[in-house]
Amino acid sequence: MYISTRGNYDPVSASKAINLGMVPAGGLFVPEEIPLLSEEEILSMKGLSYQEVAQKIISLYLDDFQEKEIKECVTKAYNSANFYHPLIAPVVKLKENTYILELWHGPTAAFKDMALQILPFFLVKSIRKIGSNKETVILVATSGDTGKAALEGFKNVEGIKIIVFYPYQGVSKIQELQMSTTDGNNTYVVAVKGNFDDCQGAVKEIFGNREFNQLLAEKGYDLSSANSINWGRLLPQIVYYFTAYLNLLQQGEISAGEKINYVVPTGNFGNILAAWYAYKMGLPVNKLICASNENKVLTDFFHTGIYNKNREFKQTNSPSMDILVSSNLERFLFEITGHNSTRIKEWMEKLNKTGEFQIDNLTKTEIDKIIYADFASEKETLTTIKKVFSDFGYALDPHTAVAVKVYENYKASQGDNTKTIIDATASPFKFNTTVLEAIQGSESITNQDEFLLLEKLSRIIDKPIHPALKDLDKKPVLHKTVCSKTEIKTEIEKILGL
Ligand SMILES: *Cc1c(COP(=O)(O)O)cnc(C)c1O
Numbered sequence: 001m002y003i004s005t006r007g008n009y010d011p012v013s014a015s016k017a018i019n020l021g022m023v024p025a026g027g028l029f030v031p032e033e034i035p036l037l038s039e040e041e042i043l044s045m046k047g048l049s050y051q052e053v054a055q056k057i058i059s060l061y062l063d064d065f066q067e068k069e070i071k072e073c074v075t076k077a078y079n080s081a082n083f084y085h086p087l088i089a090p091v092v093k094l095k096e097n098t099y100i101l102e103l104w105h106g107p108t109a110a111f112k113d114m115a116l117q118i119l120p121f122f123l124v125k126s127i128r129k130i131g132s133n134k135e136t137v138i139l140v141a142t143s144g145d146t147g148k149a150a151l152e153g154f155k156n157v158e159g160i161k162i163i164v165f166y167p168y169q170g171v172s173k174i175q176e177l178q179m180s181t182t183d184g185n186n187t188y189v190v191a192v193k194g195n196f197d198d199c200q201g202a203v204k205e206i207f208g209n210r211e212f213n214q215l216l217a218e219k220g221y222d223l224s225s226a227n228s229i230n231w232g233r234l235l236p237q238i239v240y241y242f243t244a245y246l247n248l249l250q251q252g253e254i255s256a257g258e259k260i261n262y263v264v265p266t267g268n269f270g271n272i273l274a275a276w277y278a279y280k281m282g283l284p285v286n287k288l289i290c291a292s293n294e295n296k297v298l299t300d301f302f303h304t305g306i307y308n309k310n311r312e313f314k315q316t317n318s319p320s321m322d323i324l325v326s327s328n329l330e331r332f333l334f335e336i337t338g339h340n341s342t343r344i345k346e347w348m349e350k351l352n353k354t355g356e357f358q359i360d361n362l363t364k365t366e367i368d369k370i371i372y373a374d375f376a377s378e379k380e381t382l383t384t385i386k387k388v389f390s391d392f393g394y395a396l397d398p399h400t401a402v403a404v405k406v407y408e409n410y411k412a413s414q415g416d417n418t419k420t421i422i423d424a425t426a427s428p429f430k431f432n433t434t435v436l437e438a439i440q441g442s443e444s445i446t447n448q449d450e451f452l453l454l455e456k457l458s459r460i461i462d463k464p465i466h467p468a469l470k471d472l473d474k475k476p477v478l479h480k481t482v483c484s485k486t487e488i489k490t491e492i493e494k495i496l497g498l
Helices: 014-020 039-043 050-061 067-077 119-130 145-154 173-180 196-208 210-218 231-250 270-280 297-304 329-336 341-354 361-368 378-392 398-414 428-440 450-461 488-496
Strands: 002-004 029-031 091-095 098-102 135-141 160-167 187-193 221-225 260-265 285-292 306-308 356-358 371-375 420-424 481-484
Touching: 002 014, 014 119, 014 221, 014 231, 029 231, 029 329, 039 231, 050 067, 050 231, 067 119, 091 231, 091 378, 098 231, 119 135, 119 145, 119 160, 119 231, 135 145, 135 196, 135 488, 145 160, 145 173, 145 187, 160 173, 160 196, 160 488, 173 187, 173 428, 187 196, 187 488, 196 210, 196 221, 196 488, 210 221, 231 260, 231 270, 231 420, 260 270, 260 398, 270 285, 270 329, 285 297, 285 398, 297 306, 297 371, 329 341, 329 361, 341 356, 371 398, 378 398, 378 428, 398 420, 398 428, 428 450, 481 488
Parallel strands: 098 420, 135 160, 135 221, 160 187, 187 481, 260 285, 260 420, 285 371
Antiparallel strands: 002 029, 091 098, 306 356
16 A cells, blocks of 8 residues: 555555555655565566566556556557667666666656656556546646656547646757657647746645645546656656666676665656665665755755755756755655654645755664765766766766766765666767767857757767657647746646636
8 A cells, every 4th residue: 555655645555646646635655565575586587678577576566456457568668669779778887886777768868768658557557447537637847858758658648638847948958849849639838937846846736736626626637647756657767776786687797685886866856766665675785876966955955964945046957957846855754764754744844834844863864874965066067978978988968977976976985886886867869968068168069050969969979869859850849838837727727628
């Protein structure tokens, strides 16, 4: 069963948790218990395909799904039509003891595809299971990558409408075009004059708005979420922490039971939380390294125990991490305090009211055992891209570069040589201007056409352009709506004809 982090909702089945997206009264669903795998069970998965490992891990969490239903979801999501690499999420060796987990071979060139290719299938099955006859409206707030990945996953899915809100002029040109050119008979994209936190805040408020939900229900609509506040979005991400480990084992890079580190470029704390669940399930993990950009609210939190979002919001060259309210931290704190919902509620209410909260020392000590946190500046991000390309001929996107830089800081300060996997969360082509600026200097990108730059980058790094980004300039722009941050609810009403 799935329970609320704030203790304000009766336990629900997996399908209900996925269907609801988040707890209607505020709070997030987490599994009542984390399934544990023995070392033998983990080692026995060595040599299995991505799909086979996914089947095993997902089955442990979706109690009210049949094996064959999960298999159908896995097969439809992870195949050669959607992913441009036979391993789905390959691990490449950067240098001694350092590996890159490429999570960007999906249809939108960022790691969000790993979960958003399968979530629609979970959701459709969940809706059927709970016997709902309503149309489901998926509300998405995006800092750039979730939007397109969700649109691709949900477009033309029967019984579903998807509405995406992104910060107007707060995403890269390519990200914007990816979203605004989406076809499909059930897709809506709205640019909001505000930042990601404004979008996410408004969407969360709508989820918690009882009156509005009542109105929607009367009109035959149900709300759900494709953001990582939805358990169905987090769960598929646990899988690749296992496959990456098994992959190193298979290649003989590590020995059975050897602990490794994972470095995760972090925004909403979803991806790194998935790594933590893998660790709690028994995966041999030494440290989880949380990497932030200049919006380093998480770095400060892990260093001081004080979460304070009252600060300047910065637009950085790793926009998918430009976040000051990391939603999934709530789940993590609930887990790390041994399911203390009273305290979580208190902290979250404080955060809502004053923009900050402070955790107790005991909780902080628990966290310090597993998490290391640091950040990379804008300049360091560019320098890292340049250096890694010149040293190893490997092109990093800016988000991954943040992670690489923080890992260097970690090694230098902690002297830990444990083998380490760094999550690569986007293809360098998706952030081509920043990558080219880093490698060739800012002159190389001034007044240049975005799509010529893709070709230029392709020549320089000697890799084909990611198929998801080719021909984007030839597609018609189908979504042009812009609204202010106070008009988000009105836009939804307009779209649904309320
Ligand atoms: C979403 C995203 C992140 C941050 O992931 P979280 O799960 O929100 O912490 C990092 N890099 C890229 C490229 C992303 O799209």
